[in-house]
Amino acid sequence: xxxxxxxxxxxxxxxxxxxxxxxxxVATPHSIAGYSIRDGVLEYEIATPGAVSSLVWSRDxxxxxxxxxxxxxxxxxxDRRKTFDFGTTSANSVAAAGQYIVVASKRRLxxxxxxxxxxxSLRELSLAxxxxxxxxxxxxxxxxxxxxxxxxxxxxxRVLQVPLTLPEPPIKVACFESSGLVISGKRGYxxxxxxxxxxxxxxxxxxxxxAPIDDxxxxxxxxxxxxxxxxxxxYLLAQIDCNGSSLAKNLVVGSEIIGVRFHITxxxxxxxxxxxxxxxxDQLPEIAADPRIRILRTEYADTLVDEGxxxxxxxxxxxAETPVQQVVAKLRPIxxxxxxxxxxxxxxxxxxxxxxxTNSNPTVESTVRYLVQARRKLFILAAAExxxxxxxxxxxxxxxxxxxxIKIHSPLVGPLVRVDNFCDVETVRSTLLSIGKWKELATxxxxxxxxxxxLELLRDKANxxxxxxxxxxxxxxxxxLTTKFSRGPISRSPQLAITLFANSKLNKVKLNDFLADINExxxxxxxxxxxxxxxxxxxxxxxxxxxxxxxxxxxxxMFLRQSKIYDAKxxxxxxxxxxxQAILYGRLKKHDKAIELYITAREYDLCEVYCDEIYxxxxxxGIKAVQTLYNVLLETNTTDRLISLLNTQGTRLDFSExxxxxxxxxxxxxxxxxxxxxxxxxxxxxxxxxxxxxxxxVYLGEQAFAAVKAAxxxxxxxxxxxxxxxxKRVGKSVIGLTDHGVVHYGCL
Amino acid sequence: MARxxxxxxxxxxxxxxxxxxxxxxYVNKKFSTQYKATIGADFLTKELTLxxxxxxxxxxxxxxxxxxxxxxxxxxxGADCCVLMFDVNNAKSFEALDTWRDEFxxxxxxxxxxxxxxxxxxxxxxxxxxxxxxSTQKAQRWCAQKGNLPYFETSAKEATxxxxxxxxxGRNALQQxxxxxxxxxxPDGVDFSQYEQERSDCAC
Numbered sequence: 001x002x003x004x005x006x007x008x009x010x011x012x013x014x015x016x017x018x019x020x021x022x023x024x025x026v027a028t029p030h031s032i033a034g035y036s037i038r039d040g041v042l043e044y045e046i047a048t049p050g051a052v053s054s055l056v057w058s059r060d061x062x063x064x065x066x067x068x069x070x071x072x073x074x075x076x077x078x079d080r081r082k083t084f085d086f087g088t089t090s091a092n093s094v095a096a097a098g099q100y101i102v103v104a105s106k107r108r109l110x111x112x113x114x115x116x117x118x119x120x121s122l123r124e125l126s127l128a129x130x131x132x133x134x135x136x137x138x139x140x141x142x143x144x145x146x147x148x149x150x151x152x153x154x155x156x157x158r159v160l161q162v163p164l165t166l167p168e169p170p171i172k173v174a175c176f177e178s179s180g181l182v183i184s185g186k187r188g189y190x191x192x193x194x195x196x197x198x199x200x201x202x203x204x205x206x207x208x209x210x211a212p213i214d215d216x217x218x219x220x221x222x223x224x225x226x227x228x229x230x231x232x233x234x235y236l237l238a239q240i241d242c243n244g245s246s247l248a249k250n251l252v253v254g255s256e257i258i259g260v261r262f263h264i265t266x267x268x269x270x271x272x273x274x275x276x277x278x279x280x281x282d283q284l285p286e287i288a289a290d291p292r293i294r295i296l297r298t299e300y301a302d303t304l305v306d307e308g309x310x311x312x313x314x315x316x317x318x319x320a321e322t323p324v325q326q327v328v329a330k331l332r333p334i335x336x337x338x339x340x341x342x343x344x345x346x347x348x349x350x351x352x353x354x355x356x357x358t359n360s361n362p363t364v365e366s367t368v369r370y371l372v373q374a375r376r377k378l379f380i381l382a383a384a385e386x387x388x389x390x391x392x393x394x395x396x397x398x399x400x401x402x403x404x405x406i407k408i409h410s411p412l413v414g415p416l417v418r419v420d421n422f423c424d425v426e427t428v429r430s431t432l433l434s435i436g437k438w439k440e441l442a443t444x445x446x447x448x449x450x451x452x453x454x455l456e457l458l459r460d461k462a463n464x465x466x467x468x469x470x471x472x473x474x475x476x477x478x479x480x481l482t483t484k485f486s487r488g489p490i491s492r493s494p495q496l497a498i499t500l501f502a503n504s505k506l507n508k509v510k511l512n513d514f515l516a517d518i519n520e521x522x523x524x525x526x527x528x529x530x531x532x533x534x535x536x537x538x539x540x541x542x543x544x545x546x547x548x549x550x551x552x553x554x555x556x557x558m559f560l561r562q563s564k565i566y567d568a569k570x571x572x573x574x575x576x577x578x579x580x581q582a583i584l585y586g587r588l589k590k591h592d593k594a595i596e597l598y599i600t601a602r603e604y605d606l607c608e609v610y611c612d613e614i615y616x617x618x619x620x621x622g623i624k625a626v627q628t629l630y631n632v633l634l635e636t637n638t639t640d641r642l643i644s645l646l647n648t649q650g651t652r653l654d655f656s657e658x659x660x661x662x663x664x665x666x667x668x669x670x671x672x673x674x675x676x677x678x679x680x681x682x683x684x685x686x687x688x689x690x691x692x693x694x695x696x697x698v699y700l701g702e703q704a705f706a707a708v709k710a711a712x713x714x715x716x717x718x719x720x721x722x723x724x725x726x727x728k729r730v731g732k733s734v735i736g737l738t739d740h741g742v743v744h745y746g747c748l
Numbered sequence: 749m750a751r752x753x754x755x756x757x758x759x760x761x762x763x764x765x766x767x768x769x770x771x772x773x774y775v776n777k778k779f780s781t782q783y784k785a786t787i788g789a790d791f792l793t794k795e796l797t798l799x800x801x802x803x804x805x806x807x808x809x810x811x812x813x814x815x816x817x818x819x820x821x822x823x824x825x826g827a828d829c830c831v832l833m834f835d836v837n838n839a840k841s842f843e844a845l846d847t848w849r850d851e852f853x854x855x856x857x858x859x860x861x862x863x864x865x866x867x868x869x870x871x872x873x874x875x876x877x878x879x880x881x882x883s884t885q886k887a888q889r890w891c892a893q894k895g896n897l898p899y900f901e902t903s904a905k906e907a908t909x910x911x912x913x914x915x916x917x918g919r920n921a922l923q924q925x926x927x928x929x930x931x932x933x934x935p936d937g938v939d940f941s942q943y944e945q946e947r948s949d950c951a952c
Contacts, residue, residue, distance in 0.1 A: 372855060401854075411861045415850035 002263060003228055003240040009035050009257040016055035016246060017253045018064070020077060025064055026257060027052035032064065034077060046080055055248070058096040061117070065094045065101050072103045074117065084117045086110055095134035100154060102140050104129035109142065111154060127152065127159070133175045139193050141175040141182070149173075149182055151195055162195040174210045174218060176283070179231040181218045183207050188220065190234040199234030209247040214262040216283020221247045228262050232279030235272075238262065266290040274300050278316070288319070298322040305330055311366040324374045328396040331367055335400065338364060338407050340435065364408045371401045394422035406431055413437070417444035425450070438462075446474045455485040464489035468496045479506045483514045490515070494522045501526055502533075509539045531563075541566035549574045556580060560587075579603055586610060591625045599632050604641045608648065615652060626652045634661060643670045650674035651681055715742050723747055753803045755921040756826050760810055760848045761833030762841040766871040769904035770833065771809050774914050779905050798918050805918055824856035829865045829921035836870040836901065839881040845890065865920035867898045869913055874903035 008024055009017075016027040023034035023043060029051055034044040050069030057064055063074040063084075072091035076082035088105040095102050099114035107128040113121050128145030135141070140152040147166040152159050166184035174181045175193065182189045186206050190199040205223045213219035213228065217237060220227040226242040229235060240260070244252035252258040266287045269277045278300040281288055288294075297320035304313035310331070317327045338361060374397050382389040398421045405412045413432075417423070417440050425448060432441040438461040445454035451474055458467045467489050475481045482500070490497045497519075501511055508530055515523035524547060530537075531544055545566045548556040560571070560583045568587040575581050582597035591614060598607035611629050615622020626649050633642040643666070650658065650671070655678045668675070715737055721730045724740045725747035734745040759767045772778050775792040791808040808823070830852050834841040849866065858864040868891050870882060884901065891897040898920070900913035 368857060372857065376855070409857070412853060412857070415853045419847055419850045419854065 002238045003226060004261045004263060005226075005240055005242060005252070006259045006261075007256060008037075008251075008259045009040060011256050014253050014255070014257060015052055016248065017251045017257045018055045018057045018248045019250060019259075020057045020064070021059070021062070023077070024251070024257060024259075025055060025057065025077070027055050027066075032066065032075070044077060044080075046075060046077070054091075054094050056094050056096045056101075058099075058101055060099045061096075061101070065096055065103075067091045067094050067103075070105075072105070074101065074112075084112075086112075086122070092130065093132050095132050095140065097134040097136045097138065100134055100138050102132060102134050102154070104132045104142065107145070109140065109152060111140070113154070123154075125152070131171055131173050133173045133180070135175045135180075135193055136177045137193075139175070141173045141180040141193070143171050143173060143182070147171065147184070149189075149191075151180070151193060160195045162191060162197070164189060164191070164197060170206065172207070172210050174212055176212055176216070176218075176231055178282075181210055181220075181229075181231065183210055183220075188234065190218075190229075190231060192232075198232060201229070201234045208245055211247040211249055213247075213250050213260060216280065217262050217264075219247050219260070221245075221252065226252055226260060230276055230280050231283065233276055235276045235280075237264070237280070266293055269293060270296065274303070282319075294320045294322070298326070302330055305334065308363075310334070310363045314366050314370040318370065318373070324378075324393050325396040327370070327374075328400045332400060332403070335364060335367060335403050335407060340407055361408045364404045368401065368404045368409070371397050371404065375401065389422070391422060395424055398422040399424040399427050402428055403431070406435070413440050414443070417447060421447065442470065446470065451475050451478070451481055455481065459485060459488070464493050464496060465499075468500050471500055477505060479510060482506065483511075487514075487518060490522070491518055494519050497522055497526060498529070502529060508535060508537055512540065512543065536565060538565045538567060542570050545571045546574050549580065557583065560584065577601075579606070582607075582610075591621065592628050595625060595629050595632055599629075599636060599638075604638070604644070608645060611649060615649075623652050627654070630658065630661075634663070639663070639666065642666070646671050646674040651677045655682065713737055717742060753801070753922060755803050755805045755828045755918060756808065757805055757829045757831060757917055757921055758808045758810065758824065758827045758852075759831040759833055760852060761831075762835075762838070762844050762848075765833050765835040765838070765841050766904045767833055768809050770869065770871060770902060770910060771807050773904045773907055774910050775807065777907070779907070781905075796918060798915075798922055801922070803918060803922060805914070805921070824852065827856055827858075828924040829867060829917050830856075831867050831869055831917060832897075833869045833871060834882065834887075835872045836882045836887075837872055837875050837879045842870075842882040842887065842890075849894070862895060863924075865917075865924050866894070867900070867913065867917050867920065870899070870901045871904055873901045873908065874906045 009026055012026070013029055014026050015029075018025050019037070020034070022038075023036060026033045026035065027048070031048055032046045032052065032055065033042055034046075035041065036043050048066060048068040049071055052066055052068045054067040055064060056066075058074070061074070062078070063076050063082075066073055066075050070088065070090045070092075072086040072088045072094050074084040074086075086103045086105075088103055088108075088110060091103050091105040093104040100111060102109060102111040107126055109125045109127050109129045109132070111123050113123055115121055127142060127150065130143045130145075132140050132142040138154040140154060142150050142152055143166065144150045149162040149164045149166065150159050151162060164182070166182065167187065168185035170183075170185070172183040178193050179198075180191050180193055182191065186203045188201040188203070188207065188210075189197050190201070191197045203220075203222050207220050207222040209221045211219050212231075216231065217228045218231050220229060221242070221244055224241060224243060225239045226244070226247070227236055228238045230237055242252050242258060242260075244254035244258065246253045250260055252260060264280070264284060264287070269280055269284070269287060270292055272280065274296065278297055281293055281297060288297075297316050301313040301316035301320065301322065304310075304316065314327070375394070378389050378394050378397065398416070402413065402416055402421075402423045405416060417428070421444075423444065425445075428444050429441060432438070432444070438457055442454045442457050442462070445451070445457070455467065455470065455475070458470055462470075467485060471482050471486055475485075482504075486497070486500055490500070497515060501508075501515070504511060508527075512523055512527055515526060527540055527544055527547075531540060541563045545556070545559060545563065547553075548559055549571060557580060560566075560580060568584045572581065572584045572588070575584060578597045578601040582594045582601060582603070585591075585594035585597060594610065595607055598604070598610060607629060611622065611625040614625045626645070629645060630642070630653060633645060642663075646653075646658070651674075662671075717730055717735065719729075719731075721742055722728060723730055723735075723742065723744045724738070725743045728744075730742055730744065735742050736745050736748045737743075738748070759771065761767055769779055771792055772780070775794045791806050794805045794807065796803060796805060808827075810823075830849075832845050832848055834845055836842075845868065853861060853864075856864075868887065870884075870887050887901075888899055891899040898916050900909050900916070902909040902913055904910065
């Protein structure tokens with residue numbers, strides 16, 4: 001660790017100097033001279049309105065901020081005509097950070113806000129400012145009237161008064177983004193940019209100047225030396241002999257310009273006391289990734305936890321990328337020792353409302369913020385690397401988050417247990433049980449698939465509708481679980497079965513058995529509902545059919561006709577009514593028996609309809625059925641029905657056989673429609689036959705003509721005859737004859 | 749006219765429910781039938797006047813394809829209103845509202861859970877009624893269970909109900925903004941006025 005110096009520019013009368021992008025800009029008595037950093041050659045010289053007292057480079061604007069003779073202005077080094085005047089006549093200090101440029105002029109603070117440089121980009125405050133410096137975040141560290149120190153937040157337009165009165169002049173200030181240094185006489189105050197004084201250093205001599213050097217160290221020019229000090233502790237990190245009168249960033253300015261660099265390595269940091277080392281690392285991002293530095297930071301964060309500075313510790317754990325499990329293990333005893341908030345009616349699976357009561361505890365609040373962030377990172381990493389979330393890390397985070405919510409923010413336990421989470425089951429179980437939060441526990445267990453445990457809990461704590469609600473939502477596809485835990489509620493409140501099973505996807509036959517065991521009428525009620533809702537389970541239809549038959553329900557016949565999936569054989573065993581038997585035999589395709597039963601039941605019309613339906617399904621079967629019906633009617637001597645059948649479906653009968661069987665006493669005029677239809681059918685058959693004969697004759701004629709034509713085809717083959725395909729001589733090859741002439745047989 | 753407030757509104761919901769379309773319809777009066785998945789998060793702003801108060805509504809549109817974990821905690825911090833959105837023709841998108849709400853609460857960690865303003869929007873009501881999967885009554889029941897959350901049915905395509913929904917979103921966000929405003933003060937700040945002097949004085 002140490003400072004390295006390098007003489008950059010030749011001797012001269014210099015009042016200020018600053019690095020720009022490619023040059024060192026040096027203030028001579030009447031100009032600003034730009035020397036090339038590479039070779040020290042003078043590349044430009046810009047006249048100034050007087051002696052330059054302050055020179056600042058605004059990298060973001062690419063311009064120099066100059067104070068000469070009390071006048072402050074911006075000067076472009078590329079285009080000398082490009083300037084912008086702050087309109088001051090007594091400026092005593094100027095500072096730049098980002099696009100902010102701030103000038104202190106007597107009691108005023110005049111500053112340029114980020115954006116284009118225009119007159120109306122200027123803002124002004126009256127603060128009685130005597131000296132200032134500006135941090136990268138737009139916070140100006142100022143000495144104001146009565147030697148008070150103030151931090152002006154230009155972004156938020158607020159002034160923070162530092163509880164510090166400077167004892168004596170001369171006074172100088174310098175700052176980084178998060179730390180500042182104020183020199184008053186021989187004393188130096190190191191402070192944070194939130195206004196807290198963190199260290200006080202007394203020198204033997206008065207420091208000539210101070211400035212931030214490199215990215216993380218304050219330089220103090222004192223007693224012929226340049227000291228490098230830790231901005232957060234004031235600790236002296238290194239020093240070199242150096243004659244100079246003022247100090248710009250990385251430049252000591254006197255009769256010559258010296259460039260300085262501060263080199264610090266991870267080893268340097270590790271050699272320091274931990275309280276010095278860790279704040280220093282904050283300023284040195286290039287060494288922060290070193291694993292040893294991470295360990296160092298983690299150790300320091302552990303110390304902060306022990307000292308109760310949880311928020312700071314968590315920030316440090318975050319930047320050190322300390323494994324979350326390690327952080328959680330460190331914090332858990334602290335969180336567990338915090339008293340739990342008063343019991344609230346927390347949200348759960350049964351009530352999604354969230355209660356408003358929350359406690360406030362900075363330790364837990366900080367931890368919650370850390371955990372939520374860690375949780376998000378775990379999921380992002382897993383998604384980015386296309387792998388599952390690290391379960392151990394996620395368990396540590398979610399369980400701790402749960403404990404934090406229990407402590408101060410119990411309404412959030414509901415959302416946490418409802419979403420996908422990795423909370424440790426045992427911790428959640430014991431915690432929620434101990435404080436009587438059984439609803440949340442049931443929700444949590446359901447999310448983990450621990451339905452048996454959840455339901456056992458609900459059986460002890462919840463009411464019947466709550467148990468049924470749980471089963472509907474989380475266990476709808478588990479027959480054993482559903483039946484086990486619904487038996488009690490359904491026994492007490494049968495209608496809950498409708499809620500639970502009306503749209504169930506479970507095996508309904510088993511469910512029907514289960515319900516019948518509890519409440520038979522309920523079982524039938526649900527069975528009927530399922531069938532009406534379109535269930536197509538054969539066994540259920542069979543059971544319902546038998547039930548209707550036994551009850552002699554007026555709906556029986558309709559059901560037996562409409563349902564196509566019941567087991568007719570089983571139903572038949574319970575049926576004595578011939579009509580119903582006829583329907584069932586029909587379903588069994590025992591048509592003869594069915595027809596016989598229809599006739600027994602004297603349901604002639606239905607029987608005819610039945611025969612007609614069979615015919616529509618199968619012509620062959622239909623003809624047989626009509627024939628059977630005809631024969632039965634002949635045997636039963638039901639002349640009227642016989643006539644009706646002949647006149648409606650007679651054409652489906654064999655004509656000659658039917659006529660032969662006709663009763664002798666049957667009046668011919670009663671079956672005129674049948675006879676006419678039969679005659680018409682016979683005529684149709686005759687005509688069809690005649691047409692077929694004629695068509696066959698035509699075909700035969702055509703074939704004969706083709707044969708004659710084929711016999712007449714001939715060709716003369718000579719020694720010069722060529723194949724019309726390959727155009728070679730035919731010679732003595734086997735040939736064929738085509739429409740195009742002679743061809744080789746092989747070319748066909 | 750009072751000071752101008754910045755209201756942060758976050759729209760959450762499953763992929764394809766029309767979050768981007770709704771935002772575009774409200775802010776730019778535009779609708780595109782082409783679906784283009786949102787990557788990460790994006791926002792549009794709209795200036796409006798609510799009860800004589802000028803407000804700028806910053807409407808954050810999120811990628812519904814991914815879950816909350818893809819969005820930073822900072823994204824939710826400072827939200828003044830959260831819009832939970834679903835497609836009335838997609839039952840799954842409605843069922844996901846619970847999870848969106850829970851995840852939001854965990855990530856945003858609002859101080860007063862019960863009174864944090866959520867607004868629920870059922871979008872795509874222009875689609876054929878026969879394809880509707882979530883009835884108005886069902887959505888209203890859900891909203892009632894969650895503490896009488898305001899519910900609106902919209903068509904981003906036909907600009908139906910959009911302005912009415914955002915009017916309520918704006919008002920609720922404004923109320924939340926007023927409540928949260930006190931927490932955002934710097935506790936250690938010193939009032940500027942004690943340092944300020946009359947501008948007419950010559951200080952140069």
